Amino acid sequence: MNNKKQLQRMFTFIDESPTCFHAVANLENMLDKEGFVKLDEKEVWKIENGGKYYVNRNGSSLIAFVLPGKKPSGFHMTAAHSDSPCFKLKEAPEIVVDDAYLKLNVEKYGGMIMSTWLDRPLSIAGRVVIKNENGFESRLVNLDKDSAIIPNLAIHMNRDANKGVEYNPQIDMEPLIGEGASKDEYLRLLAKEADVSQEDILGFDLFLYNRDKCRLIGIDDAYIAGPRLDDLECAFATMTALVNGKPDKYINLCAIFDNEEVGSRTKQGADSTFLQDVLRRICLKMGIDEEGYRCMLADSFLISADNAHALHPNHQEKADVTNKPVLNGGIVIKYHGSQRYATDAYSAAYMKDVCNRAGVPYQSYANRSDIAGGSTLGNILTSQVSVNMVDIGLPQLAMHSAMETAGAKDAAYLLEALRAFYR
Numbered sequence: 001m002n003n004k005k006q007l008q009r010m011f012t013f014i015d016e017s018p019t020c021f022h023a024v025a026n027l028e029n030m031l032d033k034e035g036f037v038k039l040d041e042k043e044v045w046k047i048e049n050g051g052k053y054y055v056n057r058n059g060s061s062l063i064a065f066v067l068p069g070k071k072p073s074g075f076h077m078t079a080a081h082s083d084s085p086c087f088k089l090k091e092a093p094e095i096v097v098d099d100a101y102l103k104l105n106v107e108k109y110g111g112m113i114m115s116t117w118l119d120r121p122l123s124i125a126g127r128v129v130i131k132n133e134n135g136f137e138s139r140l141v142n143l144d145k146d147s148a149i150i151p152n153l154a155i156h157m158n159r160d161a162n163k164g165v166e167y168n169p170q171i172d173m174e175p176l177i178g179e180g181a182s183k184d185e186y187l188r189l190l191a192k193e194a195d196v197s198q199e200d201i202l203g204f205d206l207f208l209y210n211r212d213k214c215r216l217i218g219i220d221d222a223y224i225a226g227p228r229l230d231d232l233e234c235a236f237a238t239m240t241a242l243v244n245g246k247p248d249k250y251i252n253l254c255a256i257f258d259n260e261e262v263g264s265r266t267k268q269g270a271d272s273t274f275l276q277d278v279l280r281r282i283c284l285k286m287g288i289d290e291e292g293y294r295c296m297l298a299d300s301f302l303i304s305a306d307n308a309h310a311l312h313p314n315h316q317e318k319a320d321v322t323n324k325p326v327l328n329g330g331i332v333i334k335y336h337g338s339q340r341y342a343t344d345a346y347s348a349a350y351m352k353d354v355c356n357r358a359g360v361p362y363q364s365y366a367n368r369s370d371i372a373g374g375s376t377l378g379n380i381l382t383s384q385v386s387v388n389m390v391d392i393g394l395p396q397l398a399m400h401s402a403m404e405t406a407g408a409k410d411a412a413y414l415l416e417a418l419r420a421f422y423r
């Protein structure tokens with residue numbers, strides 16, 4: 001594989017996916033080009049052995065699958081998430097300050113490092129919902145212009161700025177988007193993007209995003225810096241591997257979920273029925289009865305891929321004593337005694353074997369025993385679809401910063417391992 005070319009494809013995908021809605025649309029484009037057939041949850045499905053299909057829910061979660069030519073014995077699945085922590089515009093967001101400034105009322109989506117959103121060019125993207133003859137329709141919008149900034153308070157007005165600052169999301173994080181008189185201009189731009197008139201927009205899910213592009217960084221180009229690496233790196237790798245794979249005994253499937261950053265408990269999140277609904281519908285269509293479905297689940301495996309914390313060069317004391325992955329050290333297998341990660345001895349062995357077959361390195365992550373870590377998709381998915389499962393990820397620094405850092409080699413390792421999994 002040409003690593004440079006592959007990395008460039010991933011960079012383009014992340015750059016062009018400022019929100020979960022754009023990420024799913026871009027993945028669907030990738031699937032369309034590979035001859036996948038789009039299914040609609042509202043319609044009766046027509047699927048056949050050897051076919052390739054995908055279905056989305058809410059335009060922000062996506063499941064794609066490839067059926068083998070013969071009767072399958074189970075599912076080989078991967079999962080990642082489409083959303084990233086950011087700021088979401090509230091309803092009626094415009095605030096005019098002193099007749100001079102136009103700023104926006106926003107709220108936190110997920111747990112970001114707030115300070116990293118200050119003093120950098122931002123823009124606005126997401127979806128708007130309009131009403132047409134057939135009902136309601138969702139359209140993607142992206143102002144795709146340096147259109148907002150959240151200015152810091154000057155050091156002269158906050159002498160303690162370098163001693164640890166507490167940010168209030170209702171006060172400190174409201175982006176300035178223009179002069180007070182430009183209120184209509186902002187709405188007009190959004191409507192123009194959606195190709196409708198302002199009055200037609202009845203609802204919206206709009207977010208601020210960092211305008212920075214993904215790039216190589218380091219004197220030896222060893223690293224990647226970019227926004228939304230958690231978890232668009234894994235979303236790109238899992239879907240690319242699915243597209244490259246050829247199923248034999250198993251149904252190959254890749255699920256990308258929205259709302260991981262806010263707990264997954266939405267109709268399209270990992271804690272929804274989305275995956276289970278898709279698996280059951282596939283079985284129904286293939287003439288597999290209820291017991292056959294259970295037998296298949298018992299012979300299935302799921303790789304949950306969500307980025308992991310690498311050893312921080314300035315804060316080695318934050319890492320576990322023996323399980324401290326580094327950038328470019330390979331795929332991270334995550335372990336947690338209380339099972340916040342789904343990995344167990346069996347699934348770890350399975351994953352190590354996948355890496356060995358692909359010839360890629362792997363490393364292990366555990367929280368320090370005195371630090372509570374974050375959560376991920378694996379153990380939430382287990383409550384909906386209980387199959388053998390491993391939690392893995394790519395090592396990265398500054399998770400949930402507006403600009404994250406990862407290893408340039410690791411992305412290729414993940415793709416190679418997942419290709420081996422789907423073979």
Ligand code: CO
Pocket residue numbers: 081230231260306307
């Ligand atoms: Co994540």
